[in-house]
Amino acid sequence: MNPIALLPWQSVAALLAAIVALAGLPILPDGMAPASTALVFLLVLTGALVPLLRLPTATESFVLFAAAHGPVYLLLSGITGHEGQAGLAFFALVAASWLIAWRLVTVLSLARPTSRPMGTLLRLVVPTLFGVWLLLLWEAIVRGAGIPFILLPPPSLIGVRIANSLPILAADVQQTIFKSVFAGYFMGCAAGFSVAILADRFVFLRRGLMPIGNMVSALPIIGVAPIMVMWFGFDWPSKAAVVVIMTFFPMLVNTVAGLTAAGSMERDLMRTYAAGYWQTLWKLRLPAAAPFIFNALKINSTLALIGAIVAEFFGTPVVGMGFRISTEVGRMNVDMVWAEIAVAALAGSIFYGVLALIERAVTFWHPSVRGG
Amino acid sequence: MISAKGLDLTFQTGDGPVHALSNVDLEIGKGEFVSFIGPSGCGKTTFLRVIADLEQPTGGAITVNGMSPQEARRRRAYGYVFQAAALYPWRTIEKNVALPLEIMGISAAEQRERVKRTLDLVNLTGFGKKFPWQLSGGMQQRASIARALAFDADLLLMDEPFGALDEIVRDHLNEQLLELWARTNKTICFVTHSIPEAVYLSTKIVVMSPRPGRVTDVINSTLPKERPLDIRESTEFLAIAHRVREGLRAGQSYED
Amino acid sequence: MTDRLRDKIIPVTVILAAIVVAWYVGSYAMNAPFQRDLDRRAGVTSTTWEFVVKTMSQPKPTLPAPHQVAVNFVENTFFRKVTSNRSLVYHAAVTLSSTVLGFAFGTVLGILIAVGIVHVVTLDRSLMPWIITSQTIPILALAPMIIVVLAAVGITGLIPKALISTYLSFFPVAVGMVKGLRSPEIMHLDLMHTYNASAGQVFWKLRVPASVPFLFASMKVAVAASLVGAIVGELPTGAVAGIGSKLLSGSYYSQTIDMFAALVAGSIVAILLVSLVGLAGRITERVMGARPA
Ligand SMILES: Nc1ncnc2c1ncn2[C@@H]1O[C@H](COP(=O)(O)OP(=O)(O)OP(=O)(O)O)[C@@H](O)[C@H]1O
Ligand SMILES: [Mg+2]
Numbered sequence: 031m032n033p034i035a036l037l038p039w040q041s042v043a044a045l046l047a048a049i050v051a052l053a054g055l056p057i058l059p060d061g062m063a064p065a066s067t068a069l070v071f072l073l074v075l076t077g078a079l080v081p082l083l084r085l086p087t088a089t090e091s092f093v094l095f096a097a098a099h100g101p102v103y104l105l106l107s108g109i110t111g112h113e114g115q116a117g118l119a120f121f122a123l124v125a126a127s128w129l130i131a132w133r134l135v136t137v138l139s140l141a142r143p144t145s146r147p148m149g150t151l152l153r154l155v156v157p158t159l160f161g162v163w164l165l166l167l168w169e170a171i172v173r174g175a176g177i178p179f180i181l182l183p184p185p186s187l188i189g190v191r192i193a194n195s196l197p198i199l200a201a202d203v204q205q206t207i208f209k210s211v212f213a214g215y216f217m218g219c220a221a222g223f224s225v226a227i228l229a230d231r232f233v234f235l236r237r238g239l240m241p242i243g244n245m246v247s248a249l250p251i252i253g254v255a256p257i258m259v260m261w262f263g264f265d266w267p268s269k270a271a272v273v274v275i276m277t278f279f280p281m282l283v284n285t286v287a288g289l290t291a292a293g294s295m296e297r298d299l300m301r302t303y304a305a306g307y308w309q310t311l312w313k314l315r316l317p318a319a320a321p322f323i324f325n326a327l328k329i330n331s332t333l334a335l336i337g338a339i340v341a342e343f344f345g346t347p348v349v350g351m352g353f354r355i356s357t358e359v360g361r362m363n364v365d366m367v368w369a370e371i372a373v374a375a376l377a378g379s380i381f382y383g384v385l386a387l388i389e390r391a392v393t394f395w396h397p398s399v400r401g402g
Numbered sequence: 403m404i405s406a407k408g409l410d411l412t413f414q415t416g417d418g419p420v421h422a423l424s425n426v427d428l429e430i431g432k433g434e435f436v437s438f439i440g441p442s443g444c445g446k447t448t449f450l451r452v453i454a455d456l457e458q459p460t461g462g463a464i465t466v467n468g469m470s471p472q473e474a475r476r477r478r479a480y481g482y483v484f485q486a487a488a489l490y491p492w493r494t495i496e497k498n499v500a501l502p503l504e505i506m507g508i509s510a511a512e513q514r515e516r517v518k519r520t521l522d523l524v525n526l527t528g529f530g531k532k533f534p535w536q537l538s539g540g541m542q543q544r545a546s547i548a549r550a551l552a553f554d555a556d557l558l559l560m561d562e563p564f565g566a567l568d569e570i571v572r573d574h575l576n577e578q579l580l581e582l583w584a585r586t587n588k589t590i591c592f593v594t595h596s597i598p599e600a601v602y603l604s605t606k607i608v609v610m611s612p613r614p615g616r617v618t619d620v621i622n623s624t625l626p627k628e629r630p631l632d633i634r635e636s637t638e639f640l641a642i643a644h645r646v647r648e649g650l651r652a653g654q655s656y657e658d
Numbered sequence: 659m660t661d662r663l664r665d666k667i668i669p670v671t672v673i674l675a676a677i678v679v680a681w682y683v684g685s686y687a688m689n690a691p692f693q694r695d696l697d698r699r700a701g702v703t704s705t706t707w708e709f710v711v712k713t714m715s716q717p718k719p720t721l722p723a724p725h726q727v728a729v730n731f732v733e734n735t736f737f738r739k740v741t742s743n744r745s746l747v748y749h750a751a752v753t754l755s756s757t758v759l760g761f762a763f764g765t766v767l768g769i770l771i772a773v774g775i776v777h778v779v780t781l782d783r784s785l786m787p788w789i790i791t792s793q794t795i796p797i798l799a800l801a802p803m804i805i806v807v808l809a810a811v812g813i814t815g816l817i818p819k820a821l822i823s824t825y826l827s828f829f830p831v832a833v834g835m836v837k838g839l840r841s842p843e844i845m846h847l848d849l850m851h852t853y854n855a856s857a858g859q860v861f862w863k864l865r866v867p868a869s870v871p872f873l874f875a876s877m878k879v880a881v882a883a884s885l886v887g888a889i890v891g892e893l894p895t896g897a898v899a900g901i902g903s904k905l906l907s908g909s910y911y912s913q914t915i916d917m918f919a920a921l922v923a924g925s926i927v928a929i930l931l932v933s934l935v936g937l938a939g940r941i942t943e944r945v946m947g948a949r950p951a
Binding site for chain 1: 666669670674721780782791797799802803878914918920932
Binding site: 300301302304305309313395 | 451454455456475476477478480481484485492501504505506533
């Protein structure tokens with residue numbers, strides 16, 4: 031039987047790419063030793079052909095890992111300093127190692143983990159590989175095609191920029207997240223929650239507020255930012271005010287919905303105990319509403335960051351993430367903007383992650399948590 | 403203990419009124435075990451809910467322990483066991499049983515003591531720290547009975563408590579329930595769909611029929627208080643079961 | 659009908675009226691200090707009522723009174739040529755066009771990605787976690803850079819804004835659609851399996867119909883996000899047209915009334931878009947034979 035037919039499509043494509051690369055040699059006009067060129071080809075061929083050997087999953091994964099990341103490492107170190115000189119061979123080989131990495135991810139996705147920690151590890155490794163390759167391809171394309179760094183800096187430069195500007199980034203985080211976001215987030219969520227309790231007590235208020243609350247969630251509330259800046263000045267209170275307005279309604283709507291989540295039998299039970307309103311609220315309805323409330327807290331964590339950063343586009347003291355983004359964009363320091371965005375992304379994920387952890391601890395009983 | 407006179411209850415629904423209870427007269431004495439049996443929709447649940455002040459009658463009079471149902475509820479005169487266990491998933495079994503005690507403001511030490519006692523009573527010793535979903539359906543239902551027993555009300559209202567359980571578990575729980583009733587001397591109102599269950603458990607069987615829901619027969623059991631499971635093969639048992647079946651059939655023919 | 663009146667219309671009207679009253683009180687309270695200052699300097703004394711009226715007729719109030727906003731809105735919406743730079747219809751149309759373009763791209767992209775995730779295990783394992791994580795990221799912060807960088811390579815106008823909208827709208831659609839395509843119960847999937855149905859048949863006859871309610875629910879979120887993206891995309895460049903630019907120029911010249919009117923216009927656009935998507939969803943479900951709610 032034809033051995034090519036036994037290969038997965040990624041391997042076949044990688045082989046084709048390698049052949050195209052052979053036709054397009056050299057990889058770079060100067061700067062890449064023949065030895066490394068040979069090694070790149072050797073690794074790519076190994077990676078493409080290894081499925082033929084029918085190795086155990088673990089061994090095959092190791093070979094694929096080396097065969098994908100070795101070439102791309104050599105190629106990237108070759109291109110650094112020779113930006114824009116890459117020819118067809120360079121891109122074909124990058125594509126080949128990417129295809130091998132894809133094969134690796136496929137193998138790992140289909141692997142049947144033998145133990146729980148193994149399974150967890152696999153669930154983390156697969157998306158990590160995906161993320162890493164996104165960055166690698168970005169780096170290779172920007173450097174290979176010689177895209178001006180002023181338009182799109184490669185990730186390595188953004189990393190350098192982050193490392194070199196830690197004090198500035200820290201000050202921005204302090205201003206935007208620890209002052210504006212946290213203050214606004216706590217006030218907005220607390221206000222939304224309190225009004226939800228009121229709306230729960232007074233049916234009239236609930237009937238009036240709910241349609242309005244649902245509608246407001248579709249409105250571009252972020253537009254109040256310039257008005258808040260005008261009212262509360264340039265410093266963090268105006269940003270916090272925007273965040274309060276943005277986080278209030280999701281909390282209100284979700285909490286009110288959550289307070290109706292307790293079943294009628296559970297409520298009747300409380301009635302048979304002649305429990306008062308507050309006892310029922312505290313012992314039954316709030317715990318039952320917890321998943322809804324956490325949903326609002328998580329939605330709000332993202333909204334709060336967006337609100338604070340965008341509000342800073344309308345004026346700040348000379349510190350803050352939004353301020354940095356808008357001024358550095360103006361000066362075409364795009365790497366600093368990316369650094370700031372990376373930090374914002376990290377902060378957003380941490381914020382969300384912490385909330386998700388608390389949620390797991392508090393709503394451990396909910397089927398969605400205990401099932402997964 | 404409970405006395406209903408000419409009790410009427412009509413639900414106003416979207417498509418006209420529903421007569422859930424019509425002219426119900428019933429006397430239940432202290433320490434009795436009363437079963438309610440009848441076809442679906444004949445108002446068994448509704449009657450229990452009226453006793454529990456979860457539903458207001460639209461006519462007639464009812465007293466529980468000589469008081470209005472509302473007052474009885476305020477004084478925590480009864481425990482109610484629903485068809486499903488209705489345990490709170492965020493509380494352990496212990497904490498679930500302690501729930502009514504917390505609401506009634508009983509001290510923590512006393513709570514612990516009572517929780518332990520009632521869990522022993524329903525044979526759940528050692529399961530107090532588990533969460534509801536970690537228990538089988540039968541165990542969950544026993545936990546919900548423990549919760550109803552925890553505050554020592556004289557009256558126990560049970561709405562098809564074993565309806566969702568299989569035959570074997572059900573027999574077992576029936577035996578335990580009888581034993582518990584004998585030991586605590588409570589008054590129990592018990593809704594069921596099963597004739598053998600009703601006959602096996604009760605000192606008094608109330609047969610009901612639907613549209614409008616009313617009492618068609620009240621049968622006083624002649625079975626002794628001591629009831630092993632195999633009493634269900636005795637002729638006396640079968641005779642009572644036959645009478646119940648007749649009563650149910652009479653209620654049916656009434657409709658035609 | 660009377661139920662609807664009692665349960666919805668009356669409470670909502672009362673709450674809205676309360677908001678308007680609070681707004682009037684607020685605008686008196688916030689504009690009074692400046693007006694007092696003004697009067698003192700000019701040496702004018704006025705009765706309480708005259709004073710109240712004056713606080714609500716300043717040209718650049720701190721908080722414009724509702725009627726000032728309403729007048730400004732009506733004037734700039736109905737009594738200007740739609741090509742005029744002052745017409746809100748003109749600005750709304752500019753924003754609307756990039757919103758709709760971005761929303762359309764984003765929806766298509768989101769659906770395609772969702773189909774990929776549901777059918778390719780590798781994508782599910784590698785891409786899905788990133789889609790979920792990226793919802794926690796303040797993506798909107800990218801807006802100024804996208805605009806400026808694209809402007810530097812000569813792409814301006816509609817496309818950069820639409821890109822931001824695309825970006826913002828594809829996440830909710832992708833996530834909702836994945837949920838929807840996975841919503842059929844095991845039993846229904848097993849049934850298709852007993853028929854020996856192909857993947858394509860399962861997709862068209864089971865997964866797609868099951869996903870429609872999810873799709874429209876997430877499209878409502880997406881269209882709102884799309885509008886926000888378009889508005890924020892109009893902020894950084896000193897764009898000359900669009901609701902965002904109207905807000906920005908208003909904030910330069912402290913023209914609060916203009917800003918509020920622009921906000922009202924934006925809100926109306928949002929409500930229109932969300933209602934349209936909702937209507938499309940209801941019609942689709944009706945055509946597909948769902949029970950009318
Ligand atoms: N809240 C309610 N609103 C309107 N009608 C109701 C309500 N609750 C019960 N009913 C009606 O009252 C009648 C009696 O209901 P009930 O629940 O007491 O029956 P049941 O004997 O317990 O039946 P089952 O054996 O099925 O539990 C039924 O016709 C039912 O439809
Ligand atoms: Mg019932």
